[in-house]
Amino acid sequence: MSGLGAGxxxxxxxxxxxxxxxxxxxxxxxxxxxxxxxxxTVATLFFSAVTLVxxxxxxxxxxxxxxxxxxxxLWVALAFAGVITAAQSYQSDLEEGAFDQxxxxxxxxxxxxxxxxxxxxxxxxxxxxxxxxxxxxxxGAPAGPSAxxxxxxxxxxxxxxAVVATFYAALTANLQAREALLPVLxxxxxxxxxxxxxxxxxxxIGLQNTVLAGGWLQLLAAFDLVYFVACTAVxxxxxEE
Amino acid sequence: xxxxxxxxxxxxxxxxxxAGASEAARSPHALDRETCGGATSASATTAxATSASATTAxxxxxxxxxxxxxxxxxxxxGIAKRFGxxxxxxxxxxxxxAGKIAVLKGSNGAGKTTLLRVLATRLxxxxxxxxxxxxxxxxxxxxxxxxxxxxxxxxxxxxxLTARENLRLAATLSGLENADLDGALAGVGLTDVADxxxxxxxxxxxxxxxxARLLLLDPPLWLMDEPYAALxxxxxxLLDDVLAAARGRDRTVVMASHELERSARFADAVLxxxxxxxxxxxP
Numbered sequence: 001m002s003g004l005g006a007g008x009x010x011x012x013x014x015x016x017x018x019x020x021x022x023x024x025x026x027x028x029x030x031x032x033x034x035x036x037x038x039x040x041t042v043a044t045l046f047f048s049a050v051t052l053v054x055x056x057x058x059x060x061x062x063x064x065x066x067x068x069x070x071x072x073x074l075w076v077a078l079a080f081a082g083v084i085t086a087a088q089s090y091q092s093d094l095e096e097g098a099f100d101q102x103x104x105x106x107x108x109x110x111x112x113x114x115x116x117x118x119x120x121x122x123x124x125x126x127x128x129x130x131x132x133x134x135x136x137x138x139x140g141a142p143a144g145p146s147a148x149x150x151x152x153x154x155x156x157x158x159x160x161x162a163v164v165a166t167f168y169a170a171l172t173a174n175l176q177a178r179e180a181l182l183p184v185l186x187x188x189x190x191x192x193x194x195x196x197x198x199x200x201x202x203x204x205i206g207l208q209n210t211v212l213a214g215g216w217l218q219l220l221a222a223f224d225l226v227y228f229v230a231c232t233a234v235x236x237x238x239x240e241e
Numbered sequence: 242x243x244x245x246x247x248x249x250x251x252x253x254x255x256x257x258x259x260a261g262a263s264e265a266a267r268s269p270h271a272l273d274r275e276t277c278g279g280a281t282s283a284s285a286t287t288a289x290a291t292s293a294s295a296t297t298a299x300x301x302x303x304x305x306x307x308x309x310x311x312x313x314x315x316x317x318x319g320i321a322k323r324f325g326x327x328x329x330x331x332x333x334x335x336x337x338x339a340g341k342i343a344v345l346k347g348s349n350g351a352g353k354t355t356l357l358r359v360l361a362t363r364l365x366x367x368x369x370x371x372x373x374x375x376x377x378x379x380x381x382x383x384x385x386x387x388x389x390x391x392x393x394x395x396x397x398x399x400x401x402l403t404a405r406e407n408l409r410l411a412a413t414l415s416g417l418e419n420a421d422l423d424g425a426l427a428g429v430g431l432t433d434v435a436d437x438x439x440x441x442x443x444x445x446x447x448x449x450x451x452x453a454r455l456l457l458l459d460p461p462l463w464l465m466d467e468p469y470a471a472l473x474x475x476x477x478x479l480l481d482d483v484l485a486a487a488r489g490r491d492r493t494v495v496m497a498s499h500e501l502e503r504s505a506r507f508a509d510a511v512l513x514x515x516x517x518x519x520x521x522x523x524p
Contacts (some may be wrong), residue, residue, distance in 0.1 A: 033402065
């Protein structure tokens with residue numbers, strides 16, 4: 001019996017390893033495509049920069065207002081960049097039927113979702129890590145002693161956002177009005193994540209209150225977990241027409 | 242019914258099957274036995290010849306059905322697909338033994354691509370059930386996908402990857418660690434452009450790359466959507482060779498094509514989709 005159990009465990013381990021390898025392969029493919037085409041990189045960098053600068057100009061020279069609005073502006077820019085990222089991640093696949101082909105390989109549909117999610121998340125996280133110091137400087141917001149938690153906020157915030165965006169982008173990928181429908185459908189769902197991310201960033205940047213930030217981070221992690229499990233579980237229903 | 246049994250491909254709607262059929266042939270088991278007779282193996286032929294004894298065999302219904310489903314490459318039972326108000330496929334019934342080649346013909350919009358996408362588990366049927374090598378399309382999709390390969394009309398390639406990268410992706414996701422990428426590329430004449438981005442390819446080259454992927458993965462069931470389209474004469478001759486090789490290696494092929502004269506040369510059956518229904522029209 002123990003031999004049978006060990007054999008079963010080895011089979012399960014092999015299956016999990018194959019699924020993880022598939023996830024990494026799909027994510028690497030998506031990132032390689034982006035490195036070559038730079039379509040999303042150029043669009044999101046330009047859009048984020050314009051958002052940060054325009055909002056800073058709009059708020060004038062009120063230093064306190066600028067400092068307090070920094071977390072919100074940062075996440076608004078990241079959220080809209082995230083919509084572009086998720087929509088494009090499917091768009092390039094759909095052009096020549098490559099997404100159909102991807103779904104025909106003998107890998108679980110969840111692996112396809114997680115691969116695309118991993119690529120979108122890494123891209124958004126990199127964008128967030130680039131934009132955060134720029135925002136802090138542009139808006140004159142000081143990074144206090146608890147600033148080390150900012151990357152954690154970025155990781156959890158962009159993960160939750162990427163989960164919802166990747167899922168809804170798949171849902172709308174084949175629709176004619178996908179550009180309009182994607183934000184309309186996903187933003188009501190992703191509000192808790194954005195709220196948690198903004199509040200946590202605010203606690204770290206403006207209030208410099210680590211305890212308050214920790215509370216929001218726990219809430220953010222909980223939302224991430226719920227969305228991650230739910231979207232991964234039902235992704236197969238979304239891609240089967 | 243006679244010709245169907247001899248090639249192992251049978252298609253039609255319920256009414257077609259009943260026409261001229263004996264009472265025994267109307268039962269699912271009788272249909273299965275006859276289809277088994279169409280399979281290429283000698284044992285399957287024997288099974289057909291001894292249909293009377295099969296009726297009294299001690300095997301349970303489930304055992305017989307299981308054995309038959311495994312012997313059949315494709316089995317569709319009342320498949321229907323509706324898009325909005327339009328019923329594109331209606332009550333399709335198809336039984337196809339392993340190792341056979343079937344050509345789907347029909348006018349534009351007849352539902353050929355829809356049928357291929359149902360078989361490829363990309364479309365959920367609105368009604369009915371289907372099996373590929375005994376695995377149910379709707380419930381055992383992962384197992385079905387291990388056994389199919391699709392050459393789509395669009396090519397199915399990533400434009401900003403090279404041909405070699407496209408094939409490597411396919412091999413990795415199919416669990417083929419040491420796949421012969423160079424051999425597959427050479428087989429379709431793409432060696433010289435193996436490391437060029439696919440977005441610079443012509444339509445015919447993209448179609449060749451789709452063929453290379455199919456040859457690389459070499460699944461038991463090949464689904465081909467207009468494989469001759471966009472190919473030049475050399476490409477078409479290449480595809481002829483591929484289909485001839487498929488027959489030699491007992492691969493099952495379901496191919497939608499408007500090039501009937503060419504594709505019918507390899508076909509065990511030509512199936513016509515019209516008005517959402519499937520019927521056999523040759524050879």
